[in-house]
Amino acid sequence: MTKRHIALLLSAVALVGSGVAAAPPISVPRLHLVHSGQSIQKAVDAAEPGDTVLLMPGTYHESVKIAKRGVTLRGAGPETTVLEPAAGTSSNDCGKRGNGICVAGTKNKRLKDVTVADLTVTGYSRAGVMAVGTDGLTVQHVAAVKNGLWGFAEERSRRSTYRQNLARGNGDAGLFLANTITAEQGALDTDGTLIAQNRLEDNRIGVTVRRLRDLAVAGNYVTGNCTGVFVVGDENKPRAGALSVRDNLVAKNNKYCPKTARLPYLQGSGIVLTGAEDTEVTRNTVLGNSGRSPLSGGIVLFKSFVGAANERNRVSGNALQDNSPADLVNQESTKRGNTFQQNSCRASKPAGLC
Template structure:
């Protein structure tokens, strides 16, 4: 492998930054430029807080772990492609920092600890594909931004985050991943109450061909807005359980959720999926509003336009509001309420068929 070199871009080097499609580095914060054949991980390891690692077009066969706060890892577009290493043993021997990320089957990992969250990392403008687990995986972060990332054909999640706050996921494409295109959770491997995300935003992403477009699991204080969700087995899942604090206080607004009719088989945790638009289960105080939801059709117990699904652990969905949505062509119905709780409200929705009748 060629030795990675680093270039400092000050104001006098603005022409170089412009030619690469990037702004010049600010005083005191170098930009480390990585070319095809060089190691992204080595540039990340050499960077200090506030630095930028700029990756030029090419195929990079490695996993990358970011633990430096304030770091920006940015490509110059979809032509920057990160794939699994052709020689995994050589890749892991080359840099121990990426071992856990690579061994876990992930592409890019942003990793903090419960006591020291990694803050203000940005990932932007690149493609991550072909990893056995996640294209992007983040844990114990605060203020992570993921924008313009394309996560395609990864084994589990396209872009995933747990145990984190104040994230922004904007303008990404997650396509043909094994589970959720975007997966956000309190914690993946433990039972505990919902995490207050501090206003995490999932906005203007394109999510298609996944098992589920967006999964929000055991979280509070989060917004899912203006996303285009199509061709998945299910569009949007908001999931809670019996732990406290309860999951909820989520806003799902102005999304386009259309033809999520791919068929996915039953798993140990979930019934077969097909034709689910937006599903709520075990949540409270969530607002579903001003969404366009049409032509989601299937014969799964979770099929329908907007579905309040009875929790697998018996936790009622309560005090949720479904209002001002535009629904059509969903089957078995545009609105489906399987809950026994009577504190959920359906108001001013444009729809034709509901179960039970009278919700439109």
Template sequence: MKKYPLTYLVCTAALLGAGLGAAPPAAHPGHRVHLVFPGQSIQKAVDAAAPGDTVQLTVGTYRQSVKITTPGLTLRGVGRDTVISPGDTKVAPAADRAAATGCAEGGNGICVVGSKDRDVRGVTVADLTVTGFTSTGLFSMATDGLTVRKVTAVRNGVWGIAQERSVRAEFRHNTARNNGDAGLFLANTIRSEAGAQDTRGTVVAHNRLQGNRIGLTVRRLRNLTVEDNLLAGNCAGMFVVGDENKPKAGALTVRGNRVDRNNKSCPKTARLNAIQGSGIVLTGAEDTLVTRNLITGNAGTSPMSGGVVLFKSFVGVTSDRNRVTDNVLKDNSPADLVDVATGKDNTFRGNDCRASRPAGLC
């Protein structure tokens, strides 16, 4: 890609921003901005960038995938009209995608990936759309301090935005809509059995997760916060998933979210029963605080239907010492609060609700 002086590139980006919306922030002194137009290779710009640089995409559609391994790199569009969608690269069969080494070959749009021995630190992805990928719109693994902000992930085959084996991430002001599985999926690992990972304070805040199978899945993780999100129109709003591995999933906070009418009907899969009308579900989780959420209109007849549901894990592990406090719950069916986990020391206090199973939790 042809190189331009930093001052030219920053000014060009500012001029584009003036015509297309607010100008993107300039890079810090000493850091370069690599400007990319539709039809050009994002990957070439990423490969040419140094730590701390910005790869700035303009408005338009980029039919390609991109893999980021450079620490401190920022990949930024100028809003939803900067679109990354699949190109012509052959995608591996579904059974082989987990082992695929390339981002596009795995059916993914953007990949932020560290190594087995070293996390990639301080990457930011912001202000763009990823859509139409057979696996995941934006996938990250082995990252430290990843920021994903104002990304729209729509109609991807499995997950909209997903992360594994990572710490201290921030997912803020994103939209994940009509993806095949979870709009936002966070896990320790899906390739092997392992205990829950301490995320060291990952934050999921102010996101809109709508029309997916599950709005948000938190699988085998600890020490994170989920706050002020909208989870609506999915088959299930949120799952916190644990199992028999140690440490168990949990020790996290779910607060201030709006969980509304997650009443799509999704059929049974190899891992999960049919789901419909599930608000917030804890399975095999411990020490989780669910507080000050507005949970309304989640109604269904599946085993995990209801407003807040405590359920045994898929291998029969109970949910223990969870606290469900000060939530407002209305018009959830079969009940606002459901506890079929037969766990120990779960508490339900200060909730504004009408019906529970068993009776007496409201």
């Protein structure tokens, strides 16, 4: 946020305070200014639906929980407004769980229309931004850097937008979206969640989409991870899928990550689908993803590790080059209805997919 933007916001508040605005006070959004050294949580707790909590440049040592609908938390820009963990024990459950910013609905009522923008979250042991039970969440121009598990994570949420963010050097996924993080359940319909124009680099996985339906991963730059984009399904119903991975640049995701209880080691995987159905992978540019993991390759269809097959997925119109062991890899039965059409590539496993 520029100095001009801040000045305009302050001018608007001054006009409201002077009585120029004719709307009743209850309907006038307020601006809550927070300076470095002051409590963000105190300002968030005082905010009402429609209000903006504006963080001035500086480094803030705390975790913040947003539990009111329609609240905007905005910094002065990711280069100048930074959130880091507090020394000692956190004062709220968000920090106690190792998260930087928590947007928290409940199991019975999703929290609507919260925005987090223009700041950096770094050094938290779990997630930089964690969203649970939200509806219409917007996260934009946020840098999540060197957090222990995820840069951005959400569960039980719908209609989210993650746009023009940076996730770098996080322990697991830069951006992790799931139906639930801990439970085994069927895929959740997100009603159009959008992951767009983000830069995701040097994480274990750039983007993980697990047990979800009806969303788009579009126009992102994904590089330097062990795996670029990972769409994960299993035997639960409804199945994961009915989503699109399109118009992304997925390049040189050749970092090495050791195996886990559920996955082999990861290296050199561009876009991977496991146990997904009716997913469209189209118009992506996939370059230089190289490794010897069972999941290595440019665009890879791999049966999930609980035996769930990929079915009726469409891989079309992608440009692939210098991926190894091949640009296109299909480890599924030919009877599963997965199709490969009009892709620009040189090598495939099995042969004949290019």
